[in-house]
Every structure is written in C-alpha cells, then in structure tokens.
Amino acid sequence: MTTEQHPEEGAPRTGTPGEVVFAGVSAEPIDQSTAWDAVETDATGAVVTFGGVVRNHDGGRDVTRLAYSGHPTASARIRELAEEVAARHPGTRLWAAHRVGDLDVGDAALVAAAASAHRGEAFEACRDLVEAVKYGAPIWKEQHFADGDVEWVGL
C-alpha cells in the first residue's frame, strides 16, 4: 500500500508566496521601465505598473513643488510591507520605490509593478502594493503652493 505524500505535486504552485524583487525608498528619479524590467520574466504573462505622480494642485490650490522626507527606517518598512503583499499574492513578482527629496510637478513619487502568470493577480497585487506603501510607509511631505504657502502632510 502506498501513501500519497505529495498530493499537490505537479499542480500549479498557487501556494508559493510572491517575490519582492525590490522595495524601498529612492533619492534618485524612478521610472516604470526599470520596474517593468525587474519584474518581468519568461514565466510572467502580465505586468501591471503604477506611477504616482506629483500633480499641480491639492485641495483646490496650485502646487509648484514638494519634498518628501522619510524616516531612516523607511526602506526597511517598505520592504516589510511589500513582503506582506507578496504573501497575500502567491506567484507574483513585486517592485516598489518611493521617492525622497525634492520633486517637481510631473515627477514620479511612487512607482510600483507586479508581474504574474495571468493578469488578474497582477492587477490585484499592484493595487495592494500601492495602497500598502502609500499608507504604511513612514514618509511625509512638504508641499509648496503657488501663493508661497507651505504645508506639511503626513501621508
């Protein structure tokens, strides 16, 4: 009599946690093609990228530029957040970077990418990753308005 030790052997690896290719802060400009290239492999059939961009208005006022500051642990925390997202989305490959420093209107502040064998999981993982980093990263910003006013915002 034989006992089936590995009933799922050969089945799709749905239980494998996702992989965080990169997650952290960047003092240098970030772009989506870097994120795309990092997560895409021969096994991934879908790549979803996201760019959070500095816009020229906030709360009805004209924004000219802003500066992001991060706690020294920000990179490590973003990594942890991404690992949690990876655990929730088996089989995905994830990339996320949040800018720190001075940014102008149009600059990317947050870039994220998720790749998976199929599009559904890539879309979901990318959304989850963006929300997790946006709300969980110890980063704050100093926003400069056209009228010369300055506002500090905890993200």
Next chain:
Amino acid sequence: MSTARTGGILIASTRAAAGVYEDQTAPIVADWLAGHGFTVLEPVIVPDGEAVGSALKALLTLGPSVVVTSGGTGLSPDDTTPETTAPLLDRQIPGIQEAIRAAGLVKTPHAALSRGLAGAAGSTFVVNLPGSPRGVRDALGVLDPMIDHICRQLEGHRDH
C-alpha cells in the same frame, strides 16, 4: 516582551533641523529608551510647526511602543507641538503631564509654561517634552518608574 519594544524620538527644532546647531536632547532620550530596554529608532529632527504632526504621523506607522517628542511646547507662535499631537491621540493622560510639570516647578517656575501632552495613539504612548536638555532629563526622571507599566497597559495587560 520588553525586548520587542521600539521607541521613537521626534525633535521639534527649527534651528536643529536647519543644521544651525546640533540637537542635544535626542541622545539623552535615546540613552533613556535604551536603558529601559527599547530598540531605539533613529531620531527624526523637523522644524517647529506642522511638520511635527506629519512626521509624528509617519513615525506612528512604524508601530513603536513609545514616541518621545522634544521641543515646541512653549508659548512662541511656532510652538505648536501639542496642537499637532492632540489630533493623533486617542486618549490623553493628563496626570502624566501634571506630574512632569510638578517636578519641573521645583526647579524653575518656567516649567508651568510647558504645554506638552501625554497620551495613547493606538497602543503607542506619546509624550511631549520641552526642548531644553534639563527639562527633558527631569521629565524622563518622572517617567522612569512608570514607563514599563504604561507600555504593559497599552499592550493590553490587565495588571495594576
């Protein structure tokens, strides 16, 4: 498990943030936290005013057991640390600030002008201390016998 506790430090000082002079209080708070078994997060130094609130909010995302702020508790127009802290507290603990002010009054009547708050933001204990190194030392002396108990209570232990 006191070994897992982390402590954050937030210095509100326009001059220190601009690099005009070196902050002297962060090392005092860091030593004190380490002495009580906390893993000390690297201090954040921001200008007085609303930057304090946004940096505190960011610091709280790290889920520390304690955040000690220093500075911005006085009467100058840009001394707004209590105002930026208040909205982030779920519950204030007035008795702690009364005790800190009472200890300071023994040495200087100016202690009465410190408007710092103490309270809980989730399970994090937040306390606003004055900006002067002496004021910080005195206040930490008041917290000495109770910081462990405060943390245990906020962690949900039901001891008394």
